[in-house]
Amino acid sequence: MRAPLGNFDHAAPAPDRLDELPRPVADAVRHWRGSVPAEQIVHVDTDPRWADTAVFVEHYGQDLLERSANCVVVSGRRGAETRMAACVVLSTTRVDVNGVVRRRLDARKASFAAMDVATGLTGMEYGGITPIGLPEGWPVLVDPAVVDLPYVLVGSGRRRGKLLVPGKAFAELPGAVVLEGLGT
Structure with missing residues (x-):
């Protein structure tokens, strides 16, 4: 199979690569x-040595720079209550944690979740977190620019490998909310 984006040697439909995905992602697929x-949804094999964005696009294709998304875990607090969410924005933008996300979570304070918290709660590897297979009940906040793309490169739940996902699929994930202004 040829990947719809980039120059990858190994690409296959994600349902054929469940053994390459962590349990929560494999279960969601x-x-x-x-x-x-x-x-x-296409799984592509990637080498973790080339995980840095500049090196990654140099190795796998310049077309990926504008078609890649990051999924970050955010923690919002109000008093003793903590609310978790995932935010999906194009990799060329930043998540508006202190504005859009904080208000959406109705939190006094919002910040990126600590690495051990993010990996512990998601069952995924840091640097590979994906919005597919997140814990039940989590909001998945998605920037409209992600939904508008035909295909988007995003983590697979592991540092090795990525997923190529049709943009409109992000709007249909459990808990998904397409949110204007999420990526700045």
């Missing part, structure tokens, strides 16, 4: 629902 068939 296995039980996929929505207008985009699971077979349109």
Whole structure:
């Protein structure tokens, strides 16, 4: 199979690569629902040595720079209550944590979750967190620019490998909210 983006040597439909995905991501792909068939989610093998964005696009294709998204875990606090969320924005933008996210979570303070918290709660590796397979009940805040792309490169839940996902699929993830101004 040829990947819809980039220059990858190994690409296959994600349902054929469940053994390459951490359990929460594999389970989400296995039980996929929505207008985009699971077979349109593509797993590509990548080398963790080239994880840095500049090196990654040099190795796998310049077209990936504008078509990659980051998924970050955010923690919002109000008093003793903590609310978790995932934010998906294009990699060329930054998440508006202290404005849009803080207000959406109805939190007094919001910040990126600590690495051990993010990996512990998601069951995914740091640097590979994906919005597919997040804990039940978490809001998945998605910038409209991500949804508007035909395909988006995002983490696979591991540092090795990425997923190529049709943009509109992000709006259909459990807990997804497309949020203007999320990426700045």
